[in-house]
Amino acid sequence: MTIEPNIFEFATSELSQDAFICYLMSFGKREYKDKNNEEYKLAHLFLTKLGVNEDIEEIKRQENHIDVLILTESYAVILEDKTFSKEHSEQLKRYNEICKSKYFDKKVKLLYFKTGYMDIQEKEKFENNEVCILDIDVISKLMSEYSGNNTVVNMWKEHIEKINKDIAEAKNTIEDVTQLDTYYKLSNEDMLQKDVYIDKLTKRFKETFNDVYWYRAGQGRTPHICFQDTYFKCSCSERCKIHFGIYIMFRNEPQIVVKQHFYTIPENHRLRLREYHKYSEELKALQEMKHKFQQSIPSGAGWVKKNENKDKLIILEKKVSEVKECIENIKKIQEIIKNIGTPIDNPS
Numbered sequence: 643m644t645i646e647p648n649i650f651e652f653a654t655s656e657l658s659q660d661a662f663i664c665y666l667m668s669f670g671k672r673e674y675k676d677k678n679n680e681e682y683k684l685a686h687l688f689l690t691k692l693g694v695n696e697d698i699e700e701i702k703r704q705e706n707h708i709d710v711l712i713l714t715e716s717y718a719v720i721l722e723d724k725t726f727s728k729e730h731s732e733q734l735k736r737y738n739e740i741c742k743s744k745y746f747d748k749k750v751k752l753l754y755f756k757t758g759y760m761d762i763q764e765k766e767k768f769e770n771n772e773v774c775i776l777d778i779d780v781i782s783k784l785m786s787e788y789s790g791n792n793t794v795v796n797m798w799k800e801h802i803e804k805i806n807k808d809i810a811e812a813k814n815t816i817e818d819v820t821q822l823d824t825y826y827k828l829s830n831e832d833m834l835q836k837d838v839y840i841d842k843l844t845k846r847f848k849e850t851f852n853d854v855y856w857y858r859a860g861q862g863r864t865p866h867i868c869f870q871d872t873y874f875k876c877s878c879s880e881r882c883k884i885h886f887g888i889y890i891m892f893r894n895e896p897q898i899v900v901k902q903h904f905y906t907i908p909e910n911h912r913l914r915l916r917e918y919h920k921y922s923e924e925l926k927a928l929q930e931m932k933h934k935f936q937q938s939i940p941s942g943a944g945w946v947k948k949n950e951n952k953d954k955l956i957i958l959e960k961k962v963s964e965v966k967e968c969i970e971n972i973k974k975i976q977e978i979i980k981n982i983g984t985p986i987d988n989p990s
Contacts, residue, residue, distance in 0.1 A: 649794075650801035656725050659757065660709050662798055663723060667712055670698035680790030687784050692719060692751045692774050706744075708737050718745040719753060726758040728857075734773060757781060757802060759809050759834055761841040762848075763855045782806040812838045819843045820965050822896035840865045840892075843965070850969050865892050869972055873905070874931065874983045882924045883907055883986065884931055886979050888972055890962070898971055900958035900979075902932055910988070918953050925953060931982060932957055938978045 650658075669678050670685030675697075685698065689712075696714035705711050712719035718741045722734055734752050741750045752773045756764070760777045768775055776784075785799040812832075816839045818824055828835045840856050844867055847854045853870035867890040876882040885903040890896060904913040904924065918925055936947045936957060945960045958975075962968045979985075 648797045648800060650797055654725065656709070656723055656727065659725055660703055660723050662794070663710050663721065663755070664701050664703050666795060666798075667698060667701055667710070670712075672697040678790075678792075680788060681792055681795060684784070684788045684790070684795070687787055688776070689714075689719070691776060691780075691784075692717075692753060694719060694751060706737065706740050707733075708740075711741070713745070713748070716748055717751055718748040719751045721753045721755050724754070724756045724758065728761075728764055729754065729767070734768075734771075755781070757805060759812075759837050759841075761837065761856070762845055778802070778806050778809060808834060809838075816842055819846050822890070822892075822963055822965065822968065825892050825896065836865070840867065843867065846965060847969070851972070866890070870976070871988065872976075872979050872985050873988045875986050876904075876924050876927050878923045878927045881907060882913075882921060883988070884928050885912070885988075886935070888975055888979075890968065896962055898960045898962055898968065898975070899956055900935075900975060901955045902928065902935075902957050903955060904928065905988075915953060915955065929953070934982050935979065938982060 650662075653659075653662075666681070667685050667688070668674075669681035670689060675682045686695075689695070689698075694714060694717050696716060698712055698714055700713040702711040702713070703709070708720055709723040710721040712721060720734065720737045720741055722729060722737070734754065738750055738752060741748075752771075753776065754764075754768055754773050755776050757778050760775075765775065765777075782802050782805075785802050788795060788799055790796075812835045815835060816828075819839065819842045822843075825836060825839055828839060837858070840858075844854055844856045847867065847869070851869055854867065856865055856867045858865045869888040872886045874884045874886075876884055882904045885905050887901045887903065889899045889901065891899050904918065904921065905911065906913065913921070933950070936950060939945050939947065939958065943960075945958055947958060948954065948956045950957075960971060962971065
């Protein structure tokens with residue numbers, strides 16, 4: 643069924659999708675079972691994924707910043723809705739605590755609802771956290787069960803089918819992850835292909851390193867692949883710990899970058915450069931560790947030492963092209979970092 647024009651070609655924001663989800667789930671109320679049976683069944687298909695088999699009593703939008711809150715007689719369903727962004731700041735954890743307090747007579751269910759590309763760390767993040775994940779593939783299959791004639795629902799169904807098809811095509815297109823500069827050969831107009839490439843590259847690094855994840859600071863921004871962080875106690879005080887992070891950054895060309903930060907104890911807050919002036923003694927310790935690290939870097943290996951006498955975050959970088967070469971360089975840097983002090987655990 644082709645519907646033209648489709649409003650969801652223009653209503654692409656998460657707020658627009660929130661509104662549609664509220665609209666669709668409203669049909670899960672008892673009053674719509676007979677007169678809107680197809681829509682009623684579709685709403686309940688989503689609920690049964692959570693093990694909820696009750697009629698919907700009330701739907702709330704943006705209550706306590708929760709995207710969609712679905713209330714039944716026995717359940718409070720927190721639906722965190724995402725299109726292209728990711729869950730941040732422990733949103734579901736915070737919302738869960740709020741609802742357990744406010745709706746203490748109901749069982750709280752958590753649903754992560756994502757219609758854009760869901761990368762490896764998003765799935766891993768929720769695997770053991772009692773969160774039901776509905777990704778684009780599952781959502782598309784649920785929508786395929788709908789055979790009603792509601793124009794808005796059919797528009798969204800068509801919209802979801804297109805996104806799912808685009809993601810499948812992008813996955814099939816991206817195969818070679820042996821060269822880092824493959825990223826630049828992908829179209830700047832197709833961020834989906836670039837995200838799929840970075841995700842597959844991250845999976846490749848996970849075969850060698852225990853802790854690898856990637857993020858993009860914003861839509862269209864430079865992606866970072868991040869490797870296991872290392873923390874050291876700040877010898878002069880108990881207020882801060884010193885952090886070393888290793889990243890692959892895709893600027894004009896791919897580079898391995900080492901950054902150094904301060905984190906406060908016990909808040910685990912990463913300090914920005916503008917806050918460093920408050921920590922003069924700690925800053926001296928950070929500078930000493932930075933110099934010790936930089937002096938341990940072998941000359942002639944292609945590493946560029948950065949900001950040796952400045953309080954900047956980037957302290958080392960190297961241009962790289964092949965994944966194999968990149969792995970060897972990161973292993974060496976990790977070993978050097980561990981040998982400049984006694985690493986400590988990082989309490990989260």
